Amino acid sequence: MVKRIRQFLLFSLLLSFLAACTLAGLDRYVSYVAKDRVYTDVNAIPHRPVAIMLGTSKYIGKRINPFYPPRLQGAVALFDNDKVQAIIVSGDNATRYYNEPQTMENDLVRAGVPRRYVVKDYAGFRTLDSVVRAKRIFGQDAMTIVSQGFHCERAIYIARSMDIDALCLSADNASGLAAVKIRLREVLARAKAVLDINVLNKQPKFLGQQEQVILKAPPPRSPYENP
Structure with missing residues (x-):
């Protein structure tokens, strides 16, 4: 009996070790696929027609979600610096009282982004849905994603798997225990x-008809720039 228990414990430890190695390997693989496509400096990131601001709750309880303001600021910075010409806000629209895209649009407009250049994707229930719908519904084959760095890498992995030319602007990460827990998840x-x-071969929960994205006109070209 004791021998069987030892064998079971040894087998369980071996399985746990293999599972941990597999998870670590996949984590590193996703980071590798996204290598050189995640930027922290808005001035260094190349131009793409649209930004995709991935949704997250603005509040946790009565406090501001620490991940939300940096994403908002990153999207605004991309638009203000002519790195993108429109912003798709993609998130959950679970109830009439919880509407991530509408909240993001309102805050972008308050920050000075004209409403006509903000497009709401109400069916961005998860990252895969947001990225795939950006291509299939909103017609974008190239984009700049806005999220935290660790999330950026997964989003880019999904995008590249769908033949989308995606970059990501890494918003500042939250600190403390909450950030550690989210990174482990x-x-x-x-x-x-x-x-x-x-x-x-998972697909978005909802697709539907294609929607138009209105792009801001590019800034006038300097006569001193190379053709």
Whole structure:
């Protein structure tokens, strides 16, 4: 009996070790795919027609979600510096009282982005939905994603799997225990993304008819620039 228990414990430890190695390997693989496509400096990031601001709740309880303001500021900076010509705000629209796209649009407009250049994607229930819908519904084959760095890498992995030319502006990360917990969850989220794309062939929950994105006119070209 004791021998069987030891064998079971040894087998359980071996399985746990293999699972941990697999998760770590997939996490590193997603980071590798996104290598050189995540930027922290808005001045250094190349131009893309649109930004995709990935949704997150503005509040956690009665306090501001620390991940929300940096994403908003990143999207505004891209637009103000002519790095993008429109912004798609993609998030959850679970109830009439919880509407991420509408909240993001309102805050972008308050920050000076004209409303006509902000497009709401109400069916961005998860990262895969937001990225795939940006191509299939909003017709974008090239984009700049705005989110935190660890989330950027997963979003770029999904985009490149769908033949989308995606960059990402990494918004400032929150600090403390909450950020550590979210990063640990991200390891599982990356493994699920690889499984969804390569094994399960997951598709967005909703697709529908194509929608138009109005682009701001590009700034006038300097006569001193090379053709």
